[in-house]
Amino acid sequence: MAAGLVLYTVIFGLIGEVPRQPILNETIRNVYFHVPMWFGMMALMISSLVYSIKYLRNGQVQDDVYAVEFANVAIVFGVLGFITGSLWGNYTWGDPLPKDPKIIAVEVGLLIYSAYFVLRGSFEDEQKKARLSAVYNIFAFASFMPLVWILPRLTDSLHPGNGGNPAFGKYDMDSNMRLVFYPAILAWILVGVWISSLRIRIKLLNNHLQDNL
Amino acid sequence: MSLLNLQDVEMADAFRADGKIYVVVAVVSIVVLGLIAYLFSIDRKVSKLEKEIKK
Numbered sequence: 001m002a003a004g005l006v007l008y009t010v011i012f013g014l015i016g017e018v019p020r021q022p023i024l025n026e027t028i029r030n031v032y033f034h035v036p037m038w039f040g041m042m043a044l045m046i047s048s049l050v051y052s053i054k055y056l057r058n059g060q061v062q063d064d065v066y067a068v069e070f071a072n073v074a075i076v077f078g079v080l081g082f083i084t085g086s087l088w089g090n091y092t093w094g095d096p097l098p099k100d101p102k103i104i105a106v107e108v109g110l111l112i113y114s115a116y117f118v119l120r121g122s123f124e125d126e127q128k129k130a131r132l133s134a135v136y137n138i139f140a141f142a143s144f145m146p147l148v149w150i151l152p153r154l155t156d157s158l159h160p161g162n163g164g165n166p167a168f169g170k171y172d173m174d175s176n177m178r179l180v181f182y183p184a185i186l187a188w189i190l191v192g193v194w195i196s197s198l199r200i201r202i203k204l205l206n207n208h209l210q211d212n213l
Numbered sequence: 214m215s216l217l218n219l220q221d222v223e224m225a226d227a228f229r230a231d232g233k234i235y236v237v238v239a240v241v242s243i244v245v246l247g248l249i250a251y252l253f254s255i256d257r258k259v260s261k262l263e264k265e266i267k268k
Contacts, residue, residue, distance in 0.1 A: 010241065014237070014241075027233045027234075027236045027237055029234075029237045030236065030237055030240050033237075033240050033241055033244055034240060037244065073251075076247065076248075076251050079247070080243065080244055080247040080248070083243050083247070084240040084243050084244060087236065087240055087243065088236060088240060091228055091233055091236045092233070092236075191248070195248070195251065195252070195255070198255055199255060199258075202255065202258050202259060202262060205262055206258075206262055209262070209265055209266065
């Protein structure tokens with residue numbers, strides 16, 4: 001299903017009708033590829049948060065593995081969103097990294113999440129590692145969300161939906177674009193969940209193997 | 214200035230031509246390349262696991 005939706009996104013994202021706008025031109029199509037990266041990242045971060053809380057509640061190693069791998073893939077999506085965004089910005093905003101509050105917030109946010117993995121790497125004791133990093137994960141999530149969602153709205157941002165504007169509706173999208181955009185979001189989220197589940201299964205198998213040795 | 218305007222100054226502006234469609238191509242390629250590189254790293258993990266099981 002994920003593969004089918006991605007295929008649908010790529011085909012109709014490239015040949016579908018889009019509104020003609022100055023400066024943006026055809027790059028409006030990037031909305032199907034750049035924006036869902038962030039949606040995918042958010043979805044994976046929320047999953048990671050849920051499993052971190054679950055781990056703290058019952059201490060099951062399995063939940064810790066889920067939390068780590070979801071966060072891992074979330075970072076990959078975030079980096080991809082970041083690179084595609086700077087490329088897109090280079091040709092529409094005239095600068096790969098303009099001093100835009102949303103970009104700065106996301107830079108900080110990705111650093112916060114990288115620190116999660118640094119923190120994990122610095123513990124020898126498995127239980128301590130899992131417990132502390134679960135707490136940190138909750139903190140990281142709680143600081144990341146206001147950074148990217150609330151802060152850019154308090155100032156002016158180049159991103160649509162910021163600088164006092166509500167997000168959707170202002171998105172300059174017509175119904176044709178929505179027909180591709182919503183499946184695109186779902187498609188990339190599903191791809192992210194799929195990759196995470198692969199990583200989780202590998203990790204669990206690995207743990208299983210270590211236990212039996 | 215007027216002289217400059219008369220000639221067609223050739224620059225490396227392929228990415229700005231044809232309605233900037235090449236920016237979209239580049240963005241899609243980055244996403245695909247990134248995910249495939251990531252899948253390769255996962256593939257390596259599986260191979261390692263397979264080797265350990267054989268042992």
